[in-house]
Amino acid sequence: MRILVVDDDPFAQRLFARQLERLGFSDVLTLGDAHNALTEIEQGRPRVDVVFCDLQMPEMDGVEFVRHLARMEFGGCVALVSGEARKILQAAEGLARAHQLRVVGSVTKPVNPGSLRRILDDCIRGGALSGIPETPPGQSCSPEDLRAAIAAGMLENHYQPKVNLATGSLAGVEALVRLRHPRYGLVFPDRFVGVAEAHGLIDDLTRAVLAQALEHVRTWLDSGMNIHVAVNLSMKNLESVEFPDEIVEQAKAMDIAPSAIILELTESALMDDARTSLDILARLRLKQVGLSIDDFGTGHSSLAKLHDLPFDELKIDRRFVCQATRDPDLRAIVDASLAIARDMGLRSVAEGVETREDWDYLREKGCDLAQGYFIARPMPPDHLLPWLVQWENRCPELLGA
Numbered sequence: 001m002r003i004l005v006v007d008d009d010p011f012a013q014r015l016f017a018r019q020l021e022r023l024g025f026s027d028v029l030t031l032g033d034a035h036n037a038l039t040e041i042e043q044g045r046p047r048v049d050v051v052f053c054d055l056q057m058p059e060m061d062g063v064e065f066v067r068h069l070a071r072m073e074f075g076g077c078v079a080l081v082s083g084e085a086r087k088i089l090q091a092a093e094g095l096a097r098a099h100q101l102r103v104v105g106s107v108t109k110p111v112n113p114g115s116l117r118r119i120l121d122d123c124i125r126g127g128a129l130s131g132i133p134e135t136p137p138g139q140s141c142s143p144e145d146l147r148a149a150i151a152a153g154m155l156e157n158h159y160q161p162k163v164n165l166a167t168g169s170l171a172g173v174e175a176l177v178r179l180r181h182p183r184y185g186l187v188f189p190d191r192f193v194g195v196a197e198a199h200g201l202i203d204d205l206t207r208a209v210l211a212q213a214l215e216h217v218r219t220w221l222d223s224g225m226n227i228h229v230a231v232n233l234s235m236k237n238l239e240s241v242e243f244p245d246e247i248v249e250q251a252k253a254m255d256i257a258p259s260a261i262i263l264e265l266t267e268s269a270l271m272d273d274a275r276t277s278l279d280i281l282a283r284l285r286l287k288q289v290g291l292s293i294d295d296f297g298t299g300h301s302s303l304a305k306l307h308d309l310p311f312d313e314l315k316i317d318r319r320f321v322c323q324a325t326r327d328p329d330l331r332a333i334v335d336a337s338l339a340i341a342r343d344m345g346l347r348s349v350a351e352g353v354e355t356r357e358d359w360d361y362l363r364e365k366g367c368d369l370a371q372g373y374f375i376a377r378p379m380p381p382d383h384l385l386p387w388l389v390q391w392e393n394r395c396p397e398l399l400g401a
């Protein structure tokens with residue numbers, strides 16, 4: 001992975017390079033001048049995969065730099081660095097995202113190795129490595145490719161465990177879809193779910209994910225695990241009133257109780273016809289299917305949706321959870337979300353639990369379930385049982401027993 005650090009302060013440059021080297025990244029270029037950095041990005045070979053950019057530079061500030069990156073349609077990962085107040089850093093990060101850049105986070109100075117590691121993990125996960133063909137940000141899949149991939153059975157579910165914070169026991173798994181692409185390898189959903197939504201393919205995608213999820217959960221139930229499976233829905237799936245019956249029939253055919261299925265909904269897609277989706281969601285709940293509000297706290301109408309729709313689970317977004325122990329503002333958001341869940345009688349799930357500190361904090365706050373890299377990364381279905389054995393060994397220490 002080729003990393004470029006742009007910072008006018010030579011001391012910060014050296015510190016950065018040393019920390020990156022310790023983390024095992026040797027192909028690091030540090031530049032003090034933003035103009036040179038832009039030239040390097042435009043003309044440098046091999047191409048730059050990740051840029052760390054200081055916000056406060058005399059010649060060209062970070063916001064201006066980000067604007068140039070966007071104009072150049074830079075397809076690599078961008079991370080912002082600053083000694084400025086966190087709020088400024090967050091605003092700049094939001095701006096870079098609005099420019100469609102692939103923002104992998106922001107770090108405050110002095111930079112610590114933990115946050116660097118996290119950012120670079122995200123880059124690797126997102127396929128920023130040289131050698132993987134460059135794809136336009138956010139759209140690695142054409143609708144034609146996607147249609148063919150779904151028909152050819154190239155979608156694969158991976159599963160991420162959700163565990164009980166009080167007892168450590170495995171409560172369920174979330175199905176996370178991946179596309180096994182002949183050229184790009186394993187493609188993550190942010191590259192194709194939006195395409196599916198925009199081109200009328202989302203129902204086919206969801207059907208494929210659900211069918212696999214039911215099959216896998218059947219084998220887990222057979223092996224004596226009492227777990228639920230969560231499947232992500234797009235609001236666009238809620239346009240056909242037959243949807244609840246279809247799900248319940250599929251579950252019945254596999255001898256799976258509808259209550260073992262949880263449907264996770266995000267609020268990113270606007271509801272075109274609120275009545276139809278309300279009708280569908282109400283009927284799903286009547287049929288005992290679980291409903292979860294995903295990425296709670298993002299989007300524009302979380303609280304109103306929470307009131308209007310019959311959810312029974314609230315998932316606090318990972319952006320709040322994974323920084324909560326370090327950031328008092330985010331901690332306030334997590335605490336308030338937990339209070340809302342408790343007062344409304346909803347099961348609370350924290351996603352993005354990445355560290356022991358996150359785990360301890362959520363336990364102390366009485367959150368019900370935890371999901372995140374600290375517990376397990378999403379994995380292929382046949383890895384779940386071996387993971388469970390290891391997890392049960394880790395549990396006594398994590399529960400303070």
Ligand code: C2E
Pocket residue numbers: 160175176177188189190193206209231232233234264266294295318322351352353354371372373374378
């Ligand atoms: P989501 O439903 O909020 O799923 C959680 C995402 O967070 C997953 O990303 C997961 O890999 C990631 N994650 C889990 N633990 C951690 C952690 O500790 N730290 C960090 N930084 N990330 C963590 P993934 O698999 O890339 O999925 C992204 C989104 O794509 C999902 O967000 C979901 O909204 C959507 N998606 C996934 N599968 C489907 C699907 O079958 N249908 C639809 N409509 N959307 C899907």
Ligand code: MG
Pocket residue numbers: 174232264294
């Ligand atoms: Mg989800």
Ligand code: MG
Pocket residue numbers: 294295315317318351
């Ligand atoms: Mg989520």
